[in-house]
Amino acid sequence: MKELADQAGNFAFLAKDAPELTKLGRLAEHFFLLDAPTSLIKTRQFAELTAKDIAARHGELPDTRATFDDVLRALQRRGLLQRQIADLFFHIKRVGNTAVHENEGTRSEALEALKMARLIGIWFHQVYNQAPNFRAGPFVPPQPPEDATPALREEIEALRKAVSDSADAEAKARMAAQEAIAAQATLEERAAREAEDRAFWENYAAEADRERQTAERTLAQVQAQAVASPVAELSDLAQMADQKAQELEIDEATTRVLIDAQLRAAGWEADSRTLRHAGGTRPEAGQAIAIAEWPTESGRVDYALFIDGQAVGVIEAKRSIRNVAGRLGQSKRYGQDIILTPEQKLTFTPSDDATAFRVPFVFVTNGRPYLKRLETLSGIWFWDARTGEPPRALMDWFSPRDLTARLEQKLDPAALAKTDRQLGVTGLRDYQVEAIHAVEAAIASGQRRLLIAMATGTGKTRLAIALMYELLRAQRFRRILFLVDRKALGIQTLDSMSNTETASLLKFDKIFPIAGMDKAIPDLEDRVQVSTVQAMIRRLFDNPDGQHPTPGSYDLIIVDEAHRGYVLDAELRDDDLGFRNLDDYLSAYRRVLDYFDATQIALTATPALHTREIFGAPVFHYSYRQAVIAGHLIDHRPPRRITTALSQTGIHFDAGEEVAVVDSRTNQVDLFDLEDEVDFEVAEFNKKVHTEAFNRAVATAVALECPPDKPGKTLIFAARDTHADILVKALRQALTEEYGPQPHDMVEKITGEVDRPNERIKVFRSDPRPKYVVTVDLLTTGIDIPSIVNLVFVRRVNSRILYDQMIGRATRRCDEIGKEYFRIFDAVDIYANLQTVTDMKPVVVNPSLSFTTLLGDLNRATTDEDRVWVRDQIVVKLRQRVRHIDPEYAKPLEAVLGPLVALPDQLRDAPPSATADLFARHPSLATVLDHAGNRPRPNGVYISEHEDELVSITDTFGRQASPADYIESFEAYIRANMNALPALIAATQKPRDLTRQDLKDLATALDEHGFSEASLRRAYGTARNADIAAHILGFVRQAALGDPLVPYATRVENGVQKILASRNWTSKQAQWLNRIGRALKDQPVGDPALLSDPLFAQQGGFDVINQTFDSGLGDVLKDLNAAIWSDGSEGGRAA
Known part of the structure; x- marks a missing residue:
């Protein structure tokens, strides 16, 4: 009879592979008529056991004793439950919890839970019992109880009609058997039959409970097997789960x-x-x-x-x-x-x-x-x-609150179109005002995703606060989410909001209530909330049953450091959404942005390609070079290359040599005899091989170049947390050897592993010590510490975006220590490596993708661009694979394919169709490549005892080998273009008419070819053994016309004296000329725009000062330019 019970219900298809689930489903059906709460409890047990089984098969089961809720959260976090399936699980959990804790539940709820559990069972069977083509028949409902509500009776009849209308003979037979039993039995006969069956069902329930407990005990073993499985297998399983979830058919009643x-x-x-x-x-x-x-x-x-x-x-x-x-x-x-x-x-x-x-x-x-x-x-x-x-x-x-807030919005675009109004936040720079008006115009035109690109240190946070003030004041938006990617940046933003004064003399946070980072749901009166993206992900997706923000909780999102999205959950390439399931590729930012129905403004200093794909081209752009020219940021000198003996030769281990290897998971050190030679280049130092000697040599260089008694601080980038510890120890020792005993806190580590890292960042920013800080990722982006004057790279990065962000840590001005430039020290050849990096997006979007999956993508790709993209992923993955493949697998492959080492280049140089043809000719090749073993080599970090020593510390001038080569290249460029580029023509032939825009265009053109003022100053200074603080215009005119290199401040002083001596000025006019001269030392071109700076604007600006000069100030400024920069044809050469 037990076998008949297993085979009789809607869950019979699970009997062979998951008998414990069949029994739970059958019991839920049995108790539907007898006791609805008990039926719901059994359905809940069915769903919970299924969820744990799924988690274990993916290696994601938190613990065999984990609660149902914990398991569902873990599955959701890993993107293993597609929303449609997750809704079914959570619904069963909710009604099941009520049945367990309150003994409540209706037959209508029990029927819906049965239908949902069967849908879960069908999906589970297709995916995890390896029955992808399984097609379940219609759900066979029970007979309606005599006391059924009209709605329940109507639904059961609709389900029975669906069975009758189907072609499924087995389902019809089961329903006919139900009807026959119901027709032939009187109430008394049914009661007698139930009494006879009671003992059976009690035994059946006890057996089901034993099987459930046994199944739960085996989950740990299933979990262990999954953890040991190849990543590609788990990826394919997740892909199948996603695909089958999309194909699941849910009827109208369950949908409602x-x-x-x-x-x-x-x-x-x-x-x-x-x-x-x-x-x-x-x-x-x-x-x-x-x-x-x-x-x-x-x-x-x-x-x-x-x-x-x-x-x-x-x-x-x-x-x-x-x-x-x-x-x-x-x-x-x-x-x-x-x-x-x-x-x-x-x-x-x-x-x-x-x-x-x-x-x-x-x-x-x-x-x-x-x-x-x-x-x-x-x-x-x-x-x-x-x-x-x-x-x-x-x-x-x-x-409801979302819609109420929408109805309170003021949508009139004219409210944002008034560019002549006084802004609420005072003291903004001109480019910040331009940015605000550009954003307002874009919003008024209906644009919903906007990008602002502004160099690190140019006041993006202040701009954002001013922008929020304007948009909230106009009531265009009701609540704003300011999204950051780490807590330290959130704290920094909240501090800025509490310190930003407005025109009303009140601080920003006193005008608009702000919800802090710990508040899960903003209060009704809150107008701004600051949150980390990680916290928002948890609120939105970790607990669908809990309280979480709704799509209209915020109608504007400002994304700070928007480029950071690419390094979070997954490296997103939007093109790949046509190939694989969404959650595998959505970055954390993208998931949040897709969830909220809000206008979105992204702020970044380094707009990556993926950022532009999401937000479009920048509506406003203010570059690092523009900011340097305007005097808002500090330039850096050419990077200083730290060369050691090992960085030149690499680290080499011979075959047969005994090496110590640290297991990165357990920190256990094991000894291995190498079967093959092993080599490590400098890029792998401190990542794949532990070398204290190299780090001591680098620390010696840092100590020599960055003495502790010099103004400013030094930030050192390490490869990992343990590497940071090595560098701290080495640098403390090097400083002591060079300068004598130093305070212990002179050198500190600040990473996510230290106690209270945010407090340590504040100390680094504000206190005299530490002067040297070693970090990994915590200080690579967004942290504002103006006193940093030295950056040291002992970590190779392959992303231009990340590199530029790291450089941005030192670009801010710090006048109190006389900071004129900052220095970069490169111990891992990062600068040369990045010369060839032009695309910020990694080629291999997801390294865990199997060859089988990528080949499927290639065959499904519909455009040439997509086919090339997938082909390139296959090539890069193949290049990595053949480098490490076990010779046992390599030999038979080479017998068929030829030398494996040449294969990636052959595929790269051929059209994508050649890659598809290769795998088509050898159908098993993808599987072999996915599962072929690696060449035997210990896993972990090697320990090197090789000696090392400092060889040299030299300037790096891009592709030029020496300062003289750099100068020669610069002069050749100037001579070749001095009559072709308008900006060069103005600088060399018409200095009287120079404008700020001319200077910006000139600096941009030079920067694109690798020529900056700081690099030129260093090159000329090194070549001529004298540091001449000339301006970029001075270097240009020297290269083009032979002008002497005169310190720029001296040029300005001479120019002002020349103008003062040229005629009789009133005392007021002379006073203004001296003020303009002082301003010109920071703002190198005298034009009317100079007089709009705050120093002059508060005195009335150009219009008022122009009256002092009898409306001739424009000509006076041109004369001053000529006096500073002119050659003989325009009034004599500057001294």
């Missing part, structure tokens, strides 16, 4: 139950079974309710949304809708035709083409979760009748 739950989670009263217009449900004051089947003039809309008794939106929700975006037309019609009483009508201002609408918000959904790559076929599509903007997809439902 899930949508009801989603609406309730967003804060609406919703139950499409009971809260129906036909059942008498009407909106009331103080309610936020979704009423089902509301009448319109053209039919009934699935839901009408009411807040405080007034209609705010309509929802069309049908499982049968395939093209969700395409069905908005019907939903819009309902928005126009909805039948409302005068009291139920909301007053709002529609857009010009929506004047007939009776509600402002229109929605349509088919219940499927939002997928970017299937955007029109999934998600919740939304249209706003007030703006008339194109419809867009949402990942979740707006809350």
Whole structure:
């Protein structure tokens, strides 16, 4: 009878591979009629055991004793539960918890839970029991109980009709058997049969419980096997799970139950079974309710949304809708035709083409979760009748509070168009004001994603605060999320908000309430919230059952350091969304940005390609070179290359040599006899090989070049935390040997591993010590410490973005220590390595992807660009693979393919079709490459005892070998272009008419060819054994015309004296000329724009000062330029 019970229910298909699940499902069916709460408990046990099994098979089970909630969170965190499946699990967990703790639950809930559990079982069987082609028949419902509600009886009859209409003979037979038993048995006979069966079902339940416990005990073994499995296998399994989840068919009734739950989670009263217009449900004051089947003039809309008794939106929700975006037309019609009483009508201002609408918000959904790559076929599509903007997809439902906040927005674009108004935050620089107006214009034009590119140190945070002030004051937005990627940056931003003064003399945070980083949900009155992206990810995706922000919680998001998204969850390439599941590739930023329905402004100093793909081209750009020219940032001298004996030769271990290797997971040191020679280049030092001698040599160089008694601080970049410890020890020793005993806190490590790292950062910024800090990633971006004058790279990075961010740590001015430039020390040849790095995006998007997966991508690619992209991933992965493949596998492969080492280059130089053809001719090649063993080599970090010594510390001038070569290259460029580039023509032939824009254009052109003022000053100083503080214009004119190199400050002083002596000036005029001269030492060109700087603006600016010069100030400024820079033809050469 037990076997018959296993084979009789809706879960019989699991009997062979997962009998414990079959029994739990069968028991849930059995108790449906007898006791609904018990049925729900068994369904919950079914779902929990399934979730634990899935987690174990992916190696993600937190602990065999982990709670159901913990397991679901772990699966969600790893992107292993597609939203549609996750909704089923969480629904069963919710109703099951109520049954367990309160002994409550209805038969309607039990029936829905059974249907959902079967859907989970079908998906599980297809994916994890390796039955991808399995097709389950229709769900066979139980006989309706005699006391069934009308709604339950209606649903059971609909399910029975679906069985009758199907072609599934087995399902029909089971339903016929049910009917036969029901027809032939009287009430008394059924009671007698139940009494006879009770003992069986009690034994069956006990056996099911034993099997469940046994299955749970074996999960640890399953977990261990998964952890040891190749990454490619787990990746393929996750991909299959995602694919089968998308193919799952959910019926109309279950779709409505899930949508009801989603609406309730967003804060609406919703139950499409009971809260129906036909059942008498009407909106009331103080309610936020979704009423089902509301009448319109053209039919009934699935839901009408009411807040405080007034209609705010309509929802069309049908499982049968395939093209969700395409069905908005019907939903819009309902928005126009909805039948409302005068009291139920909301007053709002529609857009010009929506004047007939009776509600402002229109929605349509088919219940499927939002997928970017299937955007029109999934998600919740939304249209706003007030703006008339194109419809867009949402990942979740707006809350009532969201819609109320939307209705309070002031959408008039004219409010942002007034560029002559006084800004609320005072003391802004001209480029910051330009940036604000550029953003406002873009928003007024309807742009929803914007990028601002401003060099590190130019005041992006202050700009953001000023921008937030303007947008909140205009009530264009109601709440802003300021998103950072680490807590230290969030604290820094909050400090800036509390210190930024406004025109009203109040600090920013006293005008607009701010929610701190620890607040999960902002309060109603909060206007700004600062959060880390990691915290927001946890709030949004770790616990769907808990309280979390809704898509409209913020209507503006400002993303600080937006380039950082590429190093978080996954390295996103948007093109790949057409190939694989979304969660594997979404970076943490992108997941958050896709979730919120908000205008998004990204701030970055280094706009990477992926940043532009998300936000578009910058609406405003202010470069590092522009900021240096304007005197807002400090330039760096040519990098100083630290060369040691080992960095020149590398580290070599001979075959047969005994080496010590540290296991990075356990820190255990083991000894190995090498079977082959092993070599490490300098790029691998401190990553793959531990070498104290190299670090001692580098520390000696740092101590010599950066004495502790010199002003400013030194920041050193290490490869990993343990490497930072080595450098701290070595540098303390080197300083002591060179300068005598030093305070212990002269050198410190600040990484994520130290106690209270944020406090340590504050000490580094504010206190005299430490003067030398070693870090890994914590201080690479966003941290503001102006006194840093030396950067030391003992870590090779291959990303220009990350390198530029690291450089940005030292670009800020620090006048109190007389900082004129900063220095870069390169111990790992990072500068030369990055000369060839032009694309910020790694070629291999996800190193764990198998050859099998990449080959599938190649065959599915539809454009030449995509085919080349995938081919390149295969080539890079193949190059890495053949380098380490075990000779046992290599020999038979080379017998067929020829030399493996040449194969990557052959494929790279051929069209992508050649790669596809190669794998087509050898169908098993991808599998062999995925699973072939590596050449035997100990895993971990090698320990090198090789001796090392400092060889040299020399300047690096890009591709030029010496300062003289650099100067020669510069002079050749100037001579070749002095009559071709307008900026060079102005600098060499028309200095009188020079403007700031000319100077910017000149510096940009020179910078593009590797010529900066600091590098030229260093090169000329080294070649001529004298440090001449000439200006970039001085170097240009020396190369073009032979002008002597005169310190720029001396040029200005001479020029001012020349002008003062040229005529009789009034005392007021002379006073202004001296002031202008002092300003010109920082702002190298005298034009009317100079007089708009704060020093002059507070005295009335150009217009007022011009009156002092009888409206001739413009000519006076030109004469001053000529006096500073002129050659003989324009009044004599400067001394």
